[in-house]
Amino acid sequence: MEAFSKAQPAAQILDFNVVRIAPLTIRVIFVGPYFEPKIIDAAALESLLPKEKNGRILMDENTTGVMYKFDYEFIFAPSSFRTKLLKFLTSIEERIEIENPWFYTFEAGEEWFVTKPTKVTAAIYDARKVEEWLMENISELGGQPENGYTIIIADLRDLPSATYNEISAFLKARTFGITPPQVKAHYYKVNYVDFDRGYRLRYREFAIGWGGSSRFWFIDLSAGPTFVSMWYDLPIQVVMEDQSINPFTSNGAMWLTEYLADYIWEFIYNLAAPDFVYDPPWSMRFTIKISVIDCRSEIERAAVPIEGTVNSTLIEEAIRELLPLSEVDVEVAFLNISGLPELNALIQKYSGVLKSWIHEYLFLSPTNLPYVDAQPIYEYIKGNLNLFTPRIVRNESEYVIPIVAFAFSQDKHFMFKYKWLIAGVNPETRMIWGFSFREFALIGLSHRDFLYGDYVEPKQEGKGFGFSQAIIHEIGHMLGLSHPHTYGDLGDFVCSAMSYFSYEYGFSVFDKDALARMHADKLLIKAYKEVSKAKSELSLKLDPEGVSAIENLIINEFNGLLAKIDDEYSRMNYVEAWRMALNAYDMARKILEKTESLPSIPREILRELEEKDLEIKLLNERCLELEAKYETLLSELSLSRGLIIALSIIVVSLTIVTLLLRRRAAPMPK
Numbered sequence: 001m002e003a004f005s006k007a008q009p010a011a012q013i014l015d016f017n018v019v020r021i022a023p024l025t026i027r028v029i030f031v032g033p034y035f036e037p038k039i040i041d042a043a044a045l046e047s048l049l050p051k052e053k054n055g056r057i058l059m060d061e062n063t064t065g066v067m068y069k070f071d072y073e074f075i076f077a078p079s080s081f082r083t084k085l086l087k088f089l090t091s092i093e094e095r096i097e098i099e100n101p102w103f104y105t106f107e108a109g110e111e112w113f114v115t116k117p118t119k120v121t122a123a124i125y126d127a128r129k130v131e132e133w134l135m136e137n138i139s140e141l142g143g144q145p146e147n148g149y150t151i152i153i154a155d156l157r158d159l160p161s162a163t164y165n166e167i168s169a170f171l172k173a174r175t176f177g178i179t180p181p182q183v184k185a186h187y188y189k190v191n192y193v194d195f196d197r198g199y200r201l202r203y204r205e206f207a208i209g210w211g212g213s214s215r216f217w218f219i220d221l222s223a224g225p226t227f228v229s230m231w232y233d234l235p236i237q238v239v240m241e242d243q244s245i246n247p248f249t250s251n252g253a254m255w256l257t258e259y260l261a262d263y264i265w266e267f268i269y270n271l272a273a274p275d276f277v278y279d280p281p282w283s284m285r286f287t288i289k290i291s292v293i294d295c296r297s298e299i300e301r302a303a304v305p306i307e308g309t310v311n312s313t314l315i316e317e318a319i320r321e322l323l324p325l326s327e328v329d330v331e332v333a334f335l336n337i338s339g340l341p342e343l344n345a346l347i348q349k350y351s352g353v354l355k356s357w358i359h360e361y362l363f364l365s366p367t368n369l370p371y372v373d374a375q376p377i378y379e380y381i382k383g384n385l386n387l388f389t390p391r392i393v394r395n396e397s398e399y400v401i402p403i404v405a406f407a408f409s410q411d412k413h414f415m416f417k418y419k420w421l422i423a424g425v426n427p428e429t430r431m432i433w434g435f436s437f438r439e440f441a442l443i444g445l446s447h448r449d450f451l452y453g454d455y456v457e458p459k460q461e462g463k464g465f466g467f468s469q470a471i472i473h474e475i476g477h478m479l480g481l482s483h484p485h486t487y488g489d490l491g492d493f494v495c496s497a498m499s500y501f502s503y504e505y506g507f508s509v510f511d512k513d514a515l516a517r518m519h520a521d522k523l524l525i526k527a528y529k530e531v532s533k534a535k536s537e538l539s540l541k542l543d544p545e546g547v548s549a550i551e552n553l554i555i556n557e558f559n560g561l562l563a564k565i566d567d568e569y570s571r572m573n574y575v576e577a578w579r580m581a582l583n584a585y586d587m588a589r590k591i592l593e594k595t596e597s598l599p600s601i602p603r604e605i606l607r608e609l610e611e612k613d614l615e616i617k618l619l620n621e622r623c624l625e626l627e628a629k630y631e632t633l634l635s636e637l638s639l640s641r642g643l644i645i646a647l648s649i650i651v652v653s654l655t656i657v658t659l660l661l662r663r664r665a666a667p668m669p670k
């Protein structure tokens, strides 16, 4: 294509099947005692990493039409950089004795065991400060690529770090019920408070990586172990000792190379080039219609007024960041379940209490949990969305996203089943708060969530969770975003509302990039298709001046615009590329319109031509048929000729034989 005739196109459209090729650089910076070129062979490492990756829309089981091509750059930080980093970390270190969910122990309960997180003294570093420091200091190592993402993989085992002996001693102690020994470990913390109800989240001290406020992410392989990934991401020094890995042998070096490749792979799939759950919708205006349905008792309603559980300004701000080129409106309506008798009856009908010996004693998870089966409620709301959102528009000028949020009484939540399993993985509440579907998002919090601080140790009296963060997360899904832990749990250590570990009200640069890039790509593909259609129609147009005017428009303006977009895209100015792609799409539509308005070869002539074409086609077919028949006849003929000759030979031979036999049989003359 003309527009992409540069030697090294940043993004290019391949003809025919319209696939956009998007090159991305992945810069990997290694900081660790064994991360040096003598041990980590760059060629071997690169052979283990994806060269390209199709963008995918997971729920549609479809591709996005964009293929990423990766260029890798490996940088081995000098030991002086590592020393400087260690010095900085020590300067901000906090030693905290704190309950750590990875280090849980069993206690004998009435019938079985119960689990209890134990307190571990840990060295904690502020994740955001570390991210900031690394961002400032990587300029020493060449900074960030112009068209790509940077990952720092560090091994900082000189910090207080868990050892193989400590971990195995802890696990033995847990199994045999003896007092576990002291463990030292280090982690990165982020502080989170629920903005609606003021609850301060627990267990957010146990990250082992962080990033996402720019095109950058770091992972500390020597930190942990973390409950976010119980077994797959044990500290590197623990696994190396456990498996007796000596990185100075060929085998050990290869082990380490493969180990690092897995972390880079996860970074690419989760953060740098993520997939989408739904095909990201585009519109000039997004209207988010939130219906909060209060199902609580009068006393509960008085204790926590429903209006204080959701903040439309926060939601609007978050979504505007994702859709900077659209208008975003958030409307919240508060309803009472008594006004929705049919839905109320359905909730009663499908409510229950989860009582499961297996859940309680084998899974060691809470039981006696009141629930509402989400499936029939989803079906009902899907069929009656007009009760909540009378005007569902979904086109390029407006797109309505309905959110239906329930405030249940006491401790009731929605429940979704897989086979018999009822999963709950939130380390705080172990509940599922929301689901997003194609049509709308369904959210359910309980009165107990609004006052969750009353039920934890130490108490946070009167504090709890509200709806806003869960709503932002679910809207993220409805706009296409997937979880950053889709391909491995560590991706959750990112400042994104899509993470389960974080409790952000905003989105990461990875989220924003993915969405802006996808919208630019989609618009460009659409524009390209329109112009291709126009081009093929131009050959049938009669007005030579009109045709050449449109051809000039395509060559000079449309292709020129594509080249400019390509330039912005290649410098990762995705929002600008997206804005310009909107113009390109607009221009492409006009080009097609203009083409269509030009006089064509008259219809009658076209029809006659088509008829003649058809006649020729039929004649050709007939000709082929006759040829085939002729061939068959010929071969049959040659077969029958052969048969006649063979038969004649047989007849002649038989005659001779008969004659001979006769002569022999004749009586000898005496």
Ligand SMILES: [Zn+2]
Pocket (backbone or CB within 6 Å): 473, 477, 483
């Ligand atoms: Zn989710």
